[in-house]
Every structure is written in structure tokens, then in C-alpha cells.
Amino acid sequence: MHGTIESAATLDALRARATSLPLEQFDPGDPELFRTDTFWPYFDRLRREDPVHYCKNSMFGPYWSVTRYNDIMEIETNHSVFSSASSLGGITIRDIDPDLRRESFISMDPPRHAAQRKTVAPMFTPTHLDNLALNIRKRSAECLDNLPRGEMFDWVDRVSIELTTQMLAVLFDFPWEDRRKLTRWSDIATTIPGPDGLVATEDERQAELTECAAYFSRLWKERIAQPPKSDLLSMMAHGTATRDMDAKNFLGNLILLIVGGNDTTRNTMSGSLLALSQHPEQYRKLRQNPDLLDSFVPEVIRWQTPLAHMRRTALSDFEFRGKQIKKGDKVVMWYVSGNRDEAAIEKPYDFIIDRARPRTHLSFGFGIHRCVGLRLAELQLRIIWEEILKRFDHIDVVGEPKRVYSSFVKGLEELPVKIAA
Ligand code: HEM
Structure with missing residues (x-):
């Protein structure tokens, strides 16, 4: 069952299997390994x-796994052989039904990719981000000031989801x-339908995505x-490379920007608190010297690796x-392994x-598809931690985190915390 939390002994047994199982039986993309956080020894x-x-x-059919850092960079930069095209299945281990494929520039190859990417790039320039920063800081401060003291609450819902959703609402106006609704559509776009999923069937999933398309239309x-x-919508509506997009391409790009900006930053916000709580000596260091945020932010993005992989087709x-x-x-290029x-x-x-070179990581990918929103993601994480450090001496994680059932989005569904009264 996806909802259960296993005992320490069960988790140890799952990890130990990585040593005894013959390599030909390895299936590191099994979402269950990610939900239980037991995939590490398989990649090692x-x-x-x-x-x-x-x-x-x-469950996703046959696939190759590329697991070493330098090998991943080689695949990423060889676009003439390794394609991102949605017509071949796209960028995740799970193929999308051909009838339901929507195009977005993350799942396009040169030269179409560059033209569409260029349209949204102005959103992420340093000048534009400086303007956004004021808004993000104000909203982060409000969110943190309203958190309960002396009682348990879910960090994912109250902080990570709320702040990333607010950022997206600002980006799209x-x-x-x-x-x-943006949160829901992002979750729906990446969920695997099933009895324990957010929706039971692919039809239900498509119905909600159609609602998303109608709203954005x-x-x-x-x-x-x-x-x-x-705002991003206006940029796409007026951009020469994007204004004549068909409905599939339009929805594809929207979902890309919603998921790109939502799940990833959300899960790094949750992962950053969990990482500090698991490493109290690092938390102390950060409190004593907030200037370390410069290297803390990229380190935590490496540590969390909020997208475990990207996929290509030969x-x-x-x-x-x-x-x-x-x-x-x-x-499949496993960033989480690299x-x-x-x-x-x-x-x-x-x-x-x-760390001396904290930006040596693959969490944003590499090559022409390297994350276009990475500066915004770093900015948002930096601001929230600046505001946290100003307000709270310590935030305690007081229960087991619940992890997402996915080998693509690597994240936390719940993280119970408490702030001293
Ligand atoms: C691309 C990760 C935040 C929008 C990517 C790729 C990765 C990634 C791995 C590369 C895809 C590939 O090689 O196929 C992350 C992580 C983030 C983050 C870890 C946060 C910690 C954001 C934000 C936005 C965004 C805040 C925008 C609001 C995009 C877009 C692309 C992309 C549009 C496609 C770029 C292209 O194909 O040229 N991201 N992302 N991401 N990301 Fe991010």
C-alpha cells in the first residue's frame, strides 16, 4: 500500500536486497523504491x-539507466542521437499515451526547442527577478508570520506548497x-493514476487537465x-514563436511551466528543512553565519534532487x-545517482x-534543456531561508516524512514540524 509507513526492519531488508539481487533483475525506476527511500544502494x-x-x-517497459555523473552529461549533450521529443515518448520514464501527448519545449529537439525557450527566457533575467524578489519576500514573510507556534503542523502544506503556488500565481498573473488550482493541476500532471493515487483512472486525470486547459484558454x-x-501567459500569447501554438502545444507549455516551477521548488523547500534537521551541526553553522546561504541553496538542491531523472529516446x-x-x-539519466x-x-x-563547489550537481540537468527557471528557484529558496533565519531559532521535525510515490518527482507529501511557542 502506498500510504503505509514501514518499520525500520522492513526498510533495511529492502535496502539489503540491492546487494543480493542479480543485476539483471534491477529495476531502479520502481516508484516503490522512491516512496520508501530505499533506492540509494541500488544506484550505488x-x-x-x-x-x-x-x-x-x-511497469514502464524496458529502459536503460545511465547512473554516472560524466556519462549523464555525455547523453545530455548528444542531441543528434538522444531525443527529448514528445512524439517518441517525451522526457520521463513513463510513456504517455500517444493520443494524449502534448508538446512543450522541454520535449522538443533543436531547432524548435530554442525558439520557444527564448520566448519565456526574459522572465528569468536578473533584472526581472530583482523585481519579483520584492513580491516573493513580502509573501514569504506573511506566510511565515502566520505559522502556528507550539503545535504540530504540516510544513509541506503550510509553507512549501503555499509559497511555490503564490510564486506561480505571480509569474502567470x-x-x-x-x-x-495550480497546485492541483501540477500534482495531477505528474501523478500515476491508481487506487492510492490522486485520481483512480487516466480518464479522471485527463478530465482535470482539460479543465486546466479551459481555464487557461x-x-x-x-x-x-x-x-x-x-507575465508568462502574456509573453507566450504575444511571442512570435508561441502565439500561434495549437491547443496541445499551448497546454503542454503551460503544464511544463506549472510543474517546472511548482513540484521542484516545493520539494526543495521541504527537503531543505528535513536535511537541516537530519544534520543539526549544519543547521547550527547556518544560524551562526547566514552568509552561508550562498552555498547552502545549491547544496540543498543537489541533496534533494527534486527531479530524480530525465529520459531520452535513441x-x-x-x-x-x-x-x-x-x-x-x-x-533514463538518473540525476539522483549522478x-x-x-x-x-x-x-x-x-x-x-x-562546500567548495556547490554548483557541481545535475539537479537542473545539463546542456540545451538545462533548467530555464534555475535562478528563480535559487532566489526563492534563498529568500525563504533568509526570512526563516530572521524569525525562528529552530524548527523541529517531529514525525516521519511521507514521500511521493514516483521515480520522477522526488519529494515529500507531508513533513510534520513544530516551532517552539
Ligand atoms: C528544465 C529541474 C525550477 C522551469 C529543467 C530540467 C531540470 C529541471 C532537470 C532539465 C530538463 C531536461 O534536461 O530535459 C528543476 C529544479 C528546480 C526547477 C531541480 C528547482 C529546484 C524551475 C522553475 C521553473 C522551471 C522555478 C519556472 C517557473 C523549467 C522549464 C524547463 C526546465 C521551462 C525546460 C527548459 C528547456 O527545455 O529548455 N528543470 N527546475 N524550473 N525547468 Fe526547471
Whole structure:
């Protein structure tokens, strides 16, 4: 059952299986390994013994796993062989039903990719971000000032979801009172339907995404009728590469921006508090010297790796590290593994908030698709931690976190915390 929290003995047994299981039976993309946080030793063994690994059978069909840091960078930069195209299945281990595929620039190859990316890039320039920072700080302060003292609450819901949703509402100039719809649509876009999922069936999932499309179509029409403004919707409605997008492409890009800006930052906000609570000596260091936020923020993004992987599809046969990848094969680049590769990162299993080179990580990807929103993500995390450190001496994690059932979005569903009265 996805909802249960296992005993320590069960979790140890799951981790121990990584040592005894034959490599050909490895299926590191199994979401259950992520929900139970037991996937680490599987990737450790793959990096050591079979860094480019083929899984014949899984709930997502057959796939290759690329697990070493430098190998991931090589696949990321070889666009002529490794495609992101949605028509081939897109960028996640799970193929989307061909009838339901929506295009967005994350799942496009050159040259179309560059033209659409360029349209939203002005949103993320330093000058534009400076303007956004004031708004983000004001809202973060309000959110933190309203937190309960001396009683348990869920950090994910009260802080991580609320603040990332507010940021998105500002980015899209989305109706404020409806902003939690953005959270819901983001969750729906990435959920796996099933008895324990957010929706039971793919039909239900599609119905909600259609509602999302209808809502945004209304906003889109409003923006077209208005002079260009600096929100993302207006930029797309007036941009030369995006204004004539068909409905599928329009919804695809919207969902990309909603999911891109929502799940990832949300889960890093939750992961940052959990990481500090698991490493009290680092929490002390940060409280004593808030200037360390400069390196703390990228370190926590590495530590959390909020997107565990991105996927590509081979456009031709290709021999890689002695393995024969065939045209049409699915190739999964496990950032979560590359970020613990000791050949690239010193002491990768240590959480060190004053690392010498904290930006050596793969959490934002690499190459032409490298996250376009990364400065915004870092900015938001920085602001929230500046405001937290000003207000609270300590925030205690007081229960087990509940993790997301997904091997794509690596995150927390619940994190019970308490702030001293
Ligand atoms: C691309 C991670 C925050 C929007 C990506 C990619 C990764 C990533 C791994 C690369 C995809 C690939 O190579 O196929 C993250 C993480 C974030 C974050 C870890 C936070 C900690 C954001 C934010 C936004 C955003 C705040 C916008 C509001 C995008 C977009 C792309 C992208 C639009 C597609 C870029 C392209 O294809 O050229 N992100 N992201 N992301 N991200 Fe982020």
C-alpha cells in the first residue's frame, strides 16, 4: 500500500536486497523504491558494477539507466542521437499515451526547442527577478508570520506548497483566490493514476487537465486582447514563436511551466528543512553565519534532487560504454545517482552547506534543456531561508516524512514540524 509507513526492519531488508539481487533483475525506476527511500544502494551498485544498465521488464517497459555523473552529461549533450521529443515518448520514464501527448519545449529537439525557450527566457533575467524578489519576500514573510507556534503542523502544506503556488500565481498573473488550482493541476500532471493515487483512472486525470486547459484558454484570450505585459501567459500569447501554438502545444507549455516551477521548488523547500534537521551541526553553522546561504541553496538542491531523472529516446543505434543501445530505446539519466557519484563530487553522501563547489550537481540537468527557471528557484529558496533565519531559532521535525510515490518527482507529501511557542 502506498500510504503505509514501514518499520525500520522492513526498510533495511529492502535496502539489503540491492546487494543480493542479480543485476539483471534491477529495476531502479520502481516508484516503490522512491516512496520508501530505499533506492540509494541500488544506484550505488549500478555505478560500481553496471553503470549503463538495461532493465528488460518494468511497469514502464524496458529502459536503460545511465547512473554516472560524466556519462549523464555525455547523453545530455548528444542531441543528434538522444531525443527529448514528445512524439517518441517525451522526457520521463513513463510513456504517455500517444493520443494524449502534448508538446512543450522541454520535449522538443533543436531547432524548435530554442525558439520557444527564448520566448519565456526574459522572465528569468536578473533584472526581472530583482523585481519579483520584492513580491516573493513580502509573501514569504506573511506566510511565515502566520505559522502556528507550539503545535504540530504540516510544513509541506503550510509553507512549501503555499509559497511555490503564490510564486506561480505571480509569474502567470493568475487569479489569486484560485491559486491552489495550480497546485492541483501540477500534482495531477505528474501523478500515476491508481487506487492510492490522486485520481483512480487516466480518464479522471485527463478530465482535470482539460479543465486546466479551459481555464487557461480563457486567460489566454484575455491576454491576447490586452497590450503585452510581463507575465508568462502574456509573453507566450504575444511571442512570435508561441502565439500561434495549437491547443496541445499551448497546454503542454503551460503544464511544463506549472510543474517546472511548482513540484521542484516545493520539494526543495521541504527537503531543505528535513536535511537541516537530519544534520543539526549544519543547521547550527547556518544560524551562526547566514552568509552561508550562498552555498547552502545549491547544496540543498543537489541533496534533494527534486527531479530524480530525465529520459531520452535513441534516434539511432549507438554504442555507449560497451553497451549497444538500439534505435527507439528509452534511456533514463538518473540525476539522483549522478549527484552521489564520488568520481565527480567529493563526499557526495555528506550534506555540507559550505562546500567548495556547490554548483557541481545535475539537479537542473545539463546542456540545451538545462533548467530555464534555475535562478528563480535559487532566489526563492534563498529568500525563504533568509526570512526563516530572521524569525525562528529552530524548527523541529517531529514525525516521519511521507514521500511521493514516483521515480520522477522526488519529494515529500507531508513533513510534520513544530516551532517552539
Ligand atoms: C528544465 C529541474 C525550477 C522551469 C529543467 C530540467 C531540470 C529541471 C532537470 C532539465 C530538463 C531536461 O534536461 O530535459 C528543476 C529544479 C528546480 C526547477 C531541480 C528547482 C529546484 C524551475 C522553475 C521553473 C522551471 C522555478 C519556472 C517557473 C523549467 C522549464 C524547463 C526546465 C521551462 C525546460 C527548459 C528547456 O527545455 O529548455 N528543470 N527546475 N524550473 N525547468 Fe526547471
